[in-house]
Amino acid sequence: MSHHVPFAHVDRENAALVDEFLPVLKEQLAGGVFVGGEEVDRLERRIAHLHQVEHAVAVNSGTDALRLTVRALGIPRGSTGVTVANTFVATVGALLSEGLDPLLVDVGDDENVDVAALEEAITPDTRLVVAVHLRGLPAEIGAIRELCERRGIVLLEDCAQAVLATAGGVPVGGFGIAGCFSLHPLKNLGACGDAGVVVTNDAELAGELRLLRNHGLRDRDTVVRWGENSRLDALQAGLLNVKLDRLAEWTERRRDLAALYDDLLAGLPVVTPPRPDDRVHVYHRYAIMTDQRDALRSHLSRLGVGTAVHYPVPIHRQPAAADGRVRTAARGLAVTERQAARTLSLPLHPLMSEREIRAAADGVRSFFDHHAR
Numbered sequence: 001m002s003h004h005v006p007f008a009h010v011d012r013e014n015a016a017l018v019d020e021f022l023p024v025l026k027e028q029l030a031g032g033v034f035v036g037g038e039e040v041d042r043l044e045r046r047i048a049h050l051h052q053v054e055h056a057v058a059v060n061s062g063t064d065a066l067r068l069t070v071r072a073l074g075i076p077r078g079s080t081g082v083t084v085a086n087t088f089v090a091t092v093g094a095l096l097s098e099g100l101d102p103l104l105v106d107v108g109d110d111e112n113v114d115v116a117a118l119e120e121a122i123t124p125d126t127r128l129v130v131a132v133h134l135r136g137l138p139a140e141i142g143a144i145r146e147l148c149e150r151r152g153i154v155l156l157e158d159c160a161q162a163v164l165a166t167a168g169g170v171p172v173g174g175f176g177i178a179g180c181f182s183l184h185p186l187k188n189l190g191a192c193g194d195a196g197v198v199v200t201n202d203a204e205l206a207g208e209l210r211l212l213r214n215h216g217l218r219d220r221d222t223v224v225r226w227g228e229n230s231r232l233d234a235l236q237a238g239l240l241n242v243k244l245d246r247l248a249e250w251t252e253r254r255r256d257l258a259a260l261y262d263d264l265l266a267g268l269p270v271v272t273p274p275r276p277d278d279r280v281h282v283y284h285r286y287a288i289m290t291d292q293r294d295a296l297r298s299h300l301s302r303l304g305v306g307t308a309v310h311y312p313v314p315i316h317r318q319p320a321a322a323d324g325r326v327r328t329a330a331r332g333l334a335v336t337e338r339q340a341a342r343t344l345s346l347p348l349h350p351l352m353s354e355r356e357i358r359a360a361a362d363g364v365r366s367f368f369d370h371h372a373r
């Protein structure tokens, strides 16, 4: 269905930047370097700087960022990796593909991992915690880091949705051993195809990732590890460098439009996103919660307002989970399941107008005025 307030806006992003893209593409086509090269190096330097870490290693996708980091860390196959069930499947898929046993724990009201549930789920087999910063709101990463340090567990951050997000004034990505970002077209910093990056302060890990992403080649003819091909295309890096010039401004705009939604939805029977004052939310998604999610969603669609649900089916309820490889914590995932039935993502994008935000918010208001009272 076509919506006059669409949910996704990749087309607007590219239209806004096409005049800046073209000279970059022309130069690269003339230069003939399509894999790696100066644009990739520059992108890595800029992302490391933005996230206040020493190293960034660009790879082919956010999924590869996670997978290759788990492998580079040498976490033994068969050990347990703890994460959450309300995430994109890649968080859990990366653990499975590296031979770890995922254990999923419940979340709190902020939709991020519940630190008490996490602590309770840890066993001697637990070697890794993957903290997801869902929708661009940092998890309680200071407390998670303290817990992981105390228990001798490696902490990895899934920052796929959280570029530029901060906790206690510190950018995400540097709290644990590494932070993994997706630069997929739909993410806040998106390429025109697949892309991802790992940030870390650990020089050895960065070096290992550089080997793994390029067949373990130390030089042209010497293979020192069994690696694979997960290099970033120079063309994508060139486009990402153009987009990166806008990222701070576009992130501010996301935050302003989210604040507008907060105001417009105040007083309605929906839960708006949490706004903890020690964390900067970058609103990859603006998700509200209501018991009448499906009816509200149909109402908005009839009014021409596109919405989406992230994620309607938690990982442990997916058909693939019937094989039993993904375990859940003993206390259960009651909060996760309740939120999955109630969450609704409203359209939010830096290139939306305030009028569009008002139209979407008016749609929510009219649902509760006419349908539900």
Ligand SMILES: *Cc1c(COP(=O)(O)O)cnc(C)c1O
Pocket: 061, 062, 063, 064, 087, 088, 090, 091, 132, 158, 160, 161, 181, 182, 183, 184, 194, 195, 196
């Ligand atoms: C998008 C995403 C990924 C995977 O990134 P890709 O670039 O699509 O491979 C991993 N984790 C989360 C939380 C994501 O949102």
